[in-house]
Amino acid sequence: MTAFRLAAGGLVDRSQTVPFSFDGARLSGHAGDTLASALLANDRLLVGRSFKYHRPRGIVTAGPAEPNALVTVGSGARRDPNTKATVAELYDGLTATSQNRWPSLSWDIGAVNNLMSRFLSAGFYYKTFMWPAAFWEKVYEPLIRHAAGLGRTDLPRDPDGYEKSWAHCDLLVVGSGPAGLAAALVAARSGLRVILAEQDFALGGALLSETTRLDGEPPVVFARRVIEELQANPNVTLLARTTVFGWYDDNVFGAVERVQKHSAVVDAARPVERLWRIVAKHAVLATGAEERPLVFGGNDRPGVMTASAVSAYANRFGVAVGKSVAVFTNGSSGYRTARDLTSQGIEIAAVIDTRTNAADTAPDGVRLIRGGSVVDTKGRQRLRAIVTDRGGFEELLACDAVAMSGGWSPVIHLACQRGGKPVWSEALQAFMAPEVGAGLVIAGAAAGHYRLSECVEDGARKASAVVEALGHSVAGFDRPAVGEEVDPSFTALWHVPGAKSKAFVDFQNDVHTKDLGLAVREGFGHVEHAKRYTTGGMATDQGKLGNINAIGILAAMRGVSPADVGTTTFRPFYTPVSFGALAGTSVDEHAMPTRRSPLHGWAARNGAVFIDAGLWYRSSWFPKEGEKTWRDSVDREVRTVRENAGLCDVSTLGKIEVFGPDAAEFLNRLYCNPVLKLPIGKARYGLMLREDGMVYDDGTVSRLGEAHFLVTTTTAMAGGVLSHMEFATQVLWPDLRVRFLSVSDQWAQMSIAGPKARTILQAVVEDDLSDAAVPFLAAREVRLKGNLKARLFRISFSGELAYELAVPAGHGEAAADALMRAGQPHGLCAYGVEALNVLRIEKGHVTHAELDGRVTPDDAGLGRMMGSAKHDFIGKRLSTRFGLTAADRAQLVGLKALEADKDFRAGAHLLKDGAKPSTLNDQGWVSSACFSPTLGGHIALAFLKSGRERYGEKIVVWDQLRGVETMAEVCNPVFVDPENRKLMA
Amino acid sequence: MAYDYQAVHALDGTIGAISERRANHLAVHRATAIAVVLAAPGQTAEAAGILVANGEFEARFSGPGEWLILSEVHAPETLCAELSVRLGDFAFVIDQSHGRVALTLAGPDAARILANGIAIDLHADVFPVGRAANVLCNHLSVNLARTAADSFDLVVMRSFAEALVDDLKTMARSHELSVDFATR
DSSP states (O other): OOSEEOSSOSSSEEEEEEEEEETTEEEEEEETOBHHHHHHHTTOOOOEEOTTTOOEEOOOOSSTTOSSOEEEESOGGGOEEEEETTTOBOOTTEEEEOOSOSBOSSSBGGGHHHHTGGGSOTTHHHHSSOSSTTHIIIIIHHHHHHHSOSOOOOOSOOOSOEEEEEEEEEEEEEOOSHHHHHHHHHHHHTTOOEEEEOSSSSTTGGGGSOOSOBTTBOHHHHHHHHHHHHHHOTTEEEETTEEEEEEEGGGEEEEEEESSTTOSSOOTTSOSEEEEEEEEEEEEEOOOEEEOOOOOTTTTSTTEEEHHHHHHHHHTTOEESOSEEEEEESBTHHHHHHHHHHHTTOEEEEEEESOSSOOOOOOTTOOEEETOEEEEEEOSSSOOEEEEEETTEEEEEEOSEEEEEOOEEEOOGGGGTTSOOOEEETTTTEEEOOOOOTTEEEOGGGGTOOSHHHHHHHHHHHHHHHHHHTTOOOOOOOOOOBOSOOOOOBOOOSSOTTOSSOOEEETTTTEEHHHHHHHHHTTOOSHHHHHHHHOTTOSTTTTTTTHHHHHHHHHHHHTSOHHHHOOOOOOSOSSOOOHHHHHTTOSGGGSSOOBOOTTHHHHHHTTOEEEEETTEEEEEEOOOTTOOSHHHHHHHHHHHHHHSOEEEEOTTSEEEEEESTTHHHHHHHHBSSOOTTOOTTBEEEEEEEOTTSSEEEEEEEEEEETTEEEEEEOSTTHHHHHHHHHHIIIIIOTTSOOEEEEOGGGEEEEEEESTTHHHHHHTTBSSOOSTTTSOTTBEEEEEETTTEEEEEEOOOSSSSSEEEEEEEGGGHHHHHHHHHHHHGGGTOEEOOHHHHHHHHHHHTOOOTTTOSSSOOTTTTTOGGGSOTTSSOOTTTGGGGSGGGSOTTSEEEEEEEESSTTOOOOTTOEEEETTOOSSGGGOOEEEEEEEEETTTTEEEEEEEEETGGGOTTOEEEEEETTTTEEEEEEEEOSOOSOTTOTTTTO | OOOOOOOOOTTTTTSOOOSSOOSEEEEEOSSOEEEEEEEOTTOHHHHHHHTOOOSSOEEEEEETTEEEEEESSSOHHHHHHHHHHHHGGGEEEEEOTTTEEEEEEESTTHHHHHTTTBOSOOOTTTSOTTOEEEEEETTEEEEEEEEETTEEEEEEEGGGHHHHHHHHHHHTTTSOEEEEEOOO
């Protein structure tokens, strides 16, 4: 046994035993443990296998930068792969399993990769597995993918809920160590709204594992006092278990709170994770500093850890990582760990200092090797001994743990996520955060102030500046008296020379010094190239621990300063965030809102089959008893409309009312056809173009008063047209006196179409509906019997005598019911959008199936609508471009199938009869197709080169997807009533 | 044939009866008359001056020169007639009584519930009683107004009303919430 729980000490609650399991073994820890500290207390040094070589790996850190101790927590649908044991809070019933090993952690077949490592150097997959080419996709890649990788995800549906919330504050403090607490306290006392976020489950940061006294007491006592005061302040929100992962525009920070990740039993009423978007006027980044590992031979053996982690396990968790610990350091921090351990009665095998002339002194009785180094480690799945080297003299030193300290790197990720590049500090031998403006300032160790007193002072000072900037007066804060401090200065050492075995730089992706050397030799010395070539810094830890050493090594190999090498790019997220948290509640039916037509209830009562149409549910068809297929229903509905009448819900069309003395002029410029002289009480078909001359949308324009219009849009473009109009008034013509409002939801609108439409409607409407009183394209207010005001438009999409009746939405169902009753003796039926589509294809009317953004008015056969006499309208200028007026453009035509048993599908291509089926011979495409019950055959609308000159020609409709060719005759797209007799009846 | 155009509310049939109100309550207003007033170009100040709240209606900002007018006193037609008389040529009045649905979310957690879908700062110093804004609530555009320290009105397009109530229930998952039609 080597690692063990100390008899006393630490912040864990020894009165509470917490059972958990690791790889099936039942173990126990205490409340306040992380999974890592509990594993160490149970002497579980081996916790995982490395990515590439499957080398045995142990815990390296005590925080979120952990590269090795990745485990899968939970099982089944609640399986969380790649959980860092060093931040996972221990809870009753936690089950953890190790990853990337088979069949077991201690006996892993994949470890054969380690023996073959000379063939698996950086970029090996670019050089090997080249032949035969087909093998890459079928054999090599699946094999590599199987062998590599970390945790595996599971496909069962996530049973848990997630949530996304907004928060606002004057000051966001990221990190609750000495600088963060001081900053939050000063800001809170000064009356600011403060949010303090801490990724750990306990607030206090470094104070939780610090031994230097504050006001004569352990630092945790000071921390608790401050936290209690903050908790009592209603302006302060304390968010523990919350990682601030990203800094975005407008000083918005993304953070993820692990609400129920520390419990085996999940309360379904609460989210397991909550994604915060924190809008902060100011933020203080008090994220501390990360201790660097040293790059020496065998530095990945389980038992080798950072010195600060060794101290944290002893001081915070009451766990000794070994019985005899060697300290390997390039600075003063190692000596602090040595003192921490000796004060707990843990033996120090030796302190090996790479510096020759350091002033630091080892604790009494501890052997100090100055100017020495560690060149190798011994042991298999745990450390047994190290090989030290001093002046060429090697010595085997028995120990069961190494506390390594390679200096410090400020944690500056957030400050560099919006383009600012880290700045190299020669004095601190570290990359520092750039100046990023007043919204985000860095405090404490993250700003290179490593002493405890400096951290407190810097946090208070930075918060005071924010308080003043916001116009408040700074409240008092008595700095605590700080006991004997450590100055953690160090002499940077990027890699330890003389390594006898692999010296790892990036533990998680198995990148060692030789890989970096290869990258430089092969011309990939640029830091971004080296990253991709070696995969260093590309693992789930994104090089939090290893990147700085990789940069130092690259600098040394290239003979330049780390400043010249620079860093790779910092991007969100700081640590991985689950997809569940990012999606929040926007899943299932909440992924998109649904819109309900005011006639939904009417349609449902009449047996409608509904279809998603954008956000809307629209009625597709209304099956009757005995109808076996949708075609049976649709054909019957079409025939009923042509012979009697039908009622269709058209409420989903966009409706916009336009007001103002310049309303007519505004619409005249918006539509390509003339609108200016539209008489009051009349409607007109309107075509809107984009600036590039292509059709944007179509609809109707009705003039309800001299300065009052109602325009309709297609369902799909209702929002787009409104935005287009806003743009036109705000940007293009701000001088026009016009106002408008979407009234789409105010009205339930139904189309009554068919030869008996007038008779049926007249039964319900008080006003005279004769052709003289309400001629084609009339638009007027009417009163329904029973005294309901309505709007009536005599417009038709089907080619039949047709009206659209609009009533206030809430009255829609009752009005539709009244019409159905009135229509019953006349054979009226409800019809859906499928029949609507057939009716309009038969009449040659276009929809967005035709107006797909590539079509000009002339292409669609609407060229005569263009108001060429108009001074200007959107799309006018570019409509005269050469390509848009070419004679061989595809033009709208009709197609009739010449083979009764063959249909058309939209998207099929048109070919000349006898031409080889190939897109090289493409003559056009089918835009809409249907079976026409009226004509008794399959018909289509299509775009054909110079189509209007080719009526009567036989052409091939080539459907490559289905492998079908159908002969068709080109014809006028208006199949039904081209003389408009029915329309005008 | 008798013609009776009984009005159907957008949420009829989707809100079940409740046995008791809970700490937070979402009340759906069945009979609020709602109009939108668009100030005539250049007449925003004049229109605003006329629209100061009184016992008959409340005016809520819903865009530059644009207000939502809510009235529990007037019927839709009389509200529009009243507004048209008062505003004359200064503005255009459009009845939206059927186009929008008004809801009131009240309770100690009201602001916290809304923060699960609405991005604006709802602190009482920033968004005080009487303030209104057009906001996104998750995917939906709503007009939000603070009516008391712990009470907010939401006005949403009719076709989205059901989706909004569903969303609010989800947003309030961790809080006590009941939903019912308002009694007047």
